[in-house]
Amino acid sequence: MEVALARVVPTLPTAPPGRRLAYEPKFDGHRLLIFRLVDTVRMQARSGRIVTRAFPDLEAAARPLPPGTVLDGEVVVWAGGRTDFAAVQKRAFAASESRAGRLARELPASYAAFDLLAIGAEDLRPLPYEQRRARLMALLEPLGPPLQAVPMTTDPELAATWYEALPEIGVEGLVIKDLDQPYRPGRHWRKLRHSEARDAVVVGVVGPRLRPRALALVLPGDDAPVISAPLSTGVRAQLGSALRDLPDPQPPPAELPTALDRVGAEIAYRPIAPDLTVEVRHESTVRHAATTVMRLRIPD
Template structure:
């Protein structure tokens, strides 16, 4: 007889569950109940408490533990084998700051990561518990996973917290109307009896067709780029925008000139995919600029059009 394994059931990389956009807040089908959660536009992150260590995985599967030393320290009291899914959020002036969390995520060195942890402390909005101890919980209904998540995190408190959740459609509608002012762009909707599985089985509703994105690189001349390498909320995989309009190029030219001198480019430039899946090389820049974008077309072949540069308040 094979002895029981004491190894954690999940180790990175783990493929994450995703949500598809729907136009209106859905109601539950007859005889079913839905869960509604605020959608935090941060950096998607899985936290793994493995033995004596903590590891963190971005949505793409990339290991980003070094970028978040404050969250790694906060996760150490978790029981070994714990795997959380959620979003890293940075708060500034009472609102979520997507540009701030992207600066954290792309910290290039341990010293910079430590400095940014002090300047831009991170919060972790956990919305699922995938494993604990030697148990893989992904096959359990969301309602059970949610109950175990809140029981696990309530004694710990910030910066690890479970996202708010309601099963009351009227409360969800109130959240949708009122939370925009603190930077919550919408709600995620889940069925209470569904397991955790990769793919777009959740739903989300947003206030706007436009979103903010962080600029991490330029395609073409640095001060007059033809397109941009961008990172969208909840994702760490860069993408290439559609060709920039003349007005946006002029707006960006001034902002790019004001950035600190870039580090020498790498010997081989990184690449990202455009709307048709072609790999395009881009010149990296510090993630200090935020733009408003609109995604157009189908999910499979969506184009990301830059509408304007976001000017800090």
């Protein structure tokens, strides 16, 4: 299923006369659709990849949902009172069932649901967001964590307060939706961020392993790697010792995976364990998107 997306706006939108807006915190996690089927639970990442095995704790939590339920939301992992994007990516890219189970115990996931797309045999996507939101709240309220609805307000003043206060817990912006809007693929929502600087998880290197020319990165809200712009000399030096400490993937892939670079070319990269986080600046234009690595994130 293709998901709805948001386009970046420079200021907090307010509703024109006769319309109302909804404001939600924007979590930088792992976008996930949950399908409660008749006899099983299936989870789909934004790219379409099925990632059920990576989240056994959320699979168990979703089993009480009525068959036919489809949720859209974001997986987050909380650490020290803040969301931890690197931790949720470790969960999402768990390579084996045993590792997924161990990470579920060490880094338990929460699911911030922001839409209900179906329940039973009823497709809710044509309904206005206001109605889908009411149905979502009624569905999840009896269940409680780790499945819970993302907070929402229609008060622009409260939204502005959230925007200023929530970065302390790792929430870097807001998503804005029309209350009368159906759910459809494409960038029909809006998002306001404090900065276009974001954290990204390193999943591979382009070129020599210890002196890479570029990195394969996973950005918040997506699981399809992208190739960064060429690394600066300073960033390459900073990455050297960190990459040296990472084990090589076992077994090594028979064929190197590829990802798109900033001009849409397929570039091969060497996979590495998703244990490094970098700060990036992601800039989109009409022709392409460039992801520039600013620095390596050093764990506290």
